[in-house]
Amino acid sequence: MASHAHHHAEHHKHPDFDPDETLSLDETHEDHGHHATPFWTMFIVFALLLFLTVITVFQSRIPTDIMPETMHIIAAVGIATIKALLVGAFFMHLKYDKPMNTVVMSATIFAVILFIGFCVLDLGARGVVERKEAGDIYTGGNLKLYAGSIKPEDKRPNHPLVAKPDGSITEAARKDHAAEHGNEGHGDAGHAPAPADAAHGEAKPSGH
């Protein structure tokens, strides 16, 4: 801990300028690397990280009738946050460094929370607030139309490949796929969808 006391003394000296410092090379070692990272602390942190990884896997195995999905997500993100804090504080030396680095990280995390929080506030609430289900938003399009394998004129209200507001794009597409390949053909490389260019070059999406 003596090294820590020394470390803080250094802080107080800054930012006062010591003109001799540029002259003397011997001074430089005082500036930097005044504490060696404690091995056993780091090892314990590493062990904790492994332990928490195992915990998060076990937690995810709990059936959803005991632990609802929302709780699962909260727990997983919580454990991950603890792990990230451990890495940040110890492995990344935030605990030992100048506080400015922690300020930078805090501002970043604040920005991330704002970003995700407001997006979720808006888009996550859409079904509740506007009384619209997510399915509504893609009625104008269809996977197959997009991949270029059906033409825009096939797109009429009751065509089986036009997406329904109940969100059954995949259902329609699966039926279509089965019709094309005779049975429940599990895709192989040969049946991969049309390359990206097809949608780009020929098929004009509707609406323009």
Next chain:
Amino acid sequence: MSAGHHDVSYLAPKETLFKTVWSWVYTIDHKKIGVMYLCAVLAMFFLGGVFALLLRMELWEPTKTTVEGVTGTFLPTVNTADGQQITVNNMYNRMFSLHGTIMVFLFIIPSIPAALGNIFLPIMLGAKDVAFPRLNLMSWYTYVFGGVFALYSLIAGGVETGWTFYTPYSTTTNWGNVTSMVLAAFILGFSSIFTGMNFIVTVHKLRVPGMGWFDMPLFVWAVYATAIIQVLATPVLGITLLMVVFERLFHIGIFDPALGGDPVLFQHFFWFYSHPAVYIMILPGFGIISEILAVHCRKRLFGYRAIAFSSIAIAAISFLVWGHHMFTSETAVANVVFSALTFLVAIPTAIKVFNWVATMYKSSISWTTPMLYAAAFLFCFTIGGLTGPPLATLATDIHLHDTYFVVAHFHYVMMGGTVLAFVGGLHHWWPKFTGRMYNENWARLGCILVFIGFNVTFFTQFFMGTLGMPRRYATYVDEFTTWHQVSTVGSWILGIGFLIHLMVFLQSLVAGRKAGANPWGGLTFEWEAASPPIEHNFSHEPVMTHGPYDYDTALPPHCDPKDFPLPDPALVRRVHGAH
């Protein structure tokens, strides 16, 4: 290290032409990088300005155009896969998109921080260079690289998406060359990030010994606040544009409603960057105005700390308000929250304006060109600022959304704010970084023309907007003809004004009078350096003997006290109170 060739001007040529060119191409001198940035952003400004003039010309008549041939010459046609005719309407779309992308990404974002900031931020701190000179050079070449992508896109057909690249249009359209323009903006974002990182570290670690945070010039505070936004917001733009590119190339479907993705998510992603980005654009302008007002009014700035903190406050609030760009596309809950938060921005901004006006009160104003620009800024920016609340109010915004009212508001803030501040700052520091004076009377004429032209161009657009003229349309109903024609005439006056400035600058470079070290009697460190500064800025590290704006008590360096006398103490007491 030692004396000798480092004591000559940073502009001095080397022994051979090749060495001179190399000393610029591979420079790590922040001043040279700043000057290169300055040339590039000015070129981009004139390029974007040409597009603006063409736009206004196209709008001279309601339906058909008189300049079809002209635009056709400027923008070569592209072969579309399905052989669609490119109409003048497409040309119009392309022109406003190019005007927007060039002005936003290539001009206004790098304009003040990367050009003037690069040259003056280290000098104002008494430093020899920015913290990471090589990163600075990399930022410049990243900018060039991004610019090449943008110009390629321009030549290869341009874009029709507007500068916002809204999905799903930007991910599905075949017109022009969206992918390379999106990549250009992606790359330019990195240039901006590098500059921001560099400036934050420079401010933290390279202030001259004895210079505390509240001894820094306000331009530094403003650029510092800008840098915070650049670092925290720009990466989100990066990932957004990368996803647009993926969407175009691989159809990943994140933003594509046809695949269950969500275009409104794109709008959130985009505005999370692009709303803070308008503060990247305007905050450095605020900094310049603070400098100009203090120097040319010869008075201690009123409310130094309030101005400094309001910069940081604007940077912080800028992250809370992006949803006000989406009042017609997001849910009611988000609308209400974002609308309420948006009004917060008015507080720190108004604090600044009030402090500037209070600074001018009872000061000895010299009506130089920079000061004229500062006054023009106060007028235009206040109009721009006060037309913000109608757009932040949900009910009125539904009416005004995507009309010319928004166009006018944006231009009053960006052009009436940032560009006027930028040109003002350019005149203010021109003697310092070129070592030459410019012709004051011609520059004043240019400023007056710019001011008149700007207001004629854009004030009319407020009326058009409230009457319902939508933005981004190549045609309009006959009722708007007069408004549009007045606006177009204004754009010509504006163009002439800027051409006069260009001529003034060129004349100054060729035949301008040599500038002294401190022509305006400024107190900040850049006026202690020579004009133009030597390679390491100062022959001796400057010493803090007075605050940056202590005009009441400190005599400016390199000046005859007869030219810049101290004010009457009685007046100082009356204006500032006893202290």
Next chain:
Amino acid sequence: MSTVPAPTLDMDLPPHARHVPQAHWRNAKDEAEAAKLGMWLFLATEILLFSGFFCAYAVFRMMYPGNWHAASSYYLDWRIGFANTIVLLLSSFTVVLAIRGAQTNRNWMIVVNLAITNLCAIFFLVVKLGWEYWPKIQKGELPGANFDYGNAQGSHDHIFLSVYWISTATHGFHVLVGIFVITWAMIKAMNKHYGPKHYTSLENVGLYWHIVDVIWIFLFPLLYLV
């Protein structure tokens, strides 16, 4: 600043002991702290870059709550993710040990630990490419419009896979970049550029590697587990 004569350098000293700050720095301490602050700012940009993926994840999960978990457990094997998590944690720990090697002036400790780190990184990428990406490409479990819905499980599998692919691919790219910078640091260590007085760039490489690890710490449970 007054000009100082260039210091005479004892060329017998290893490079790390001969380090002189760049001309515009007032002292080596400022230089080192600035480099680290700059690195932290860069890490801030990295976190915000990845926050886009987490945001997309959150929004789509709320939008399509039905089969998200089912898609996750159908398309992804948690054991692969688990193995990669352990490997990345180990590599983070070895980076810490490498820095300790510099602090205690044990050059072999830097080199060996960085080598282990790099092996872990390569292991991670090999597992990712060989056991995840390649089978997925073969089975058509691709993002968005390229998704082969012949064997789809639910209505929005392709969106889950979009989020999975773009986030893990961007993370994988960062791992790849990490391998290069760690190799660079290893070469510097072999040339004795790091010592107790001077190891800032090693620290910064370590910080970068830790942030890659931290991002994976979040990606693993969100994509593979819950």
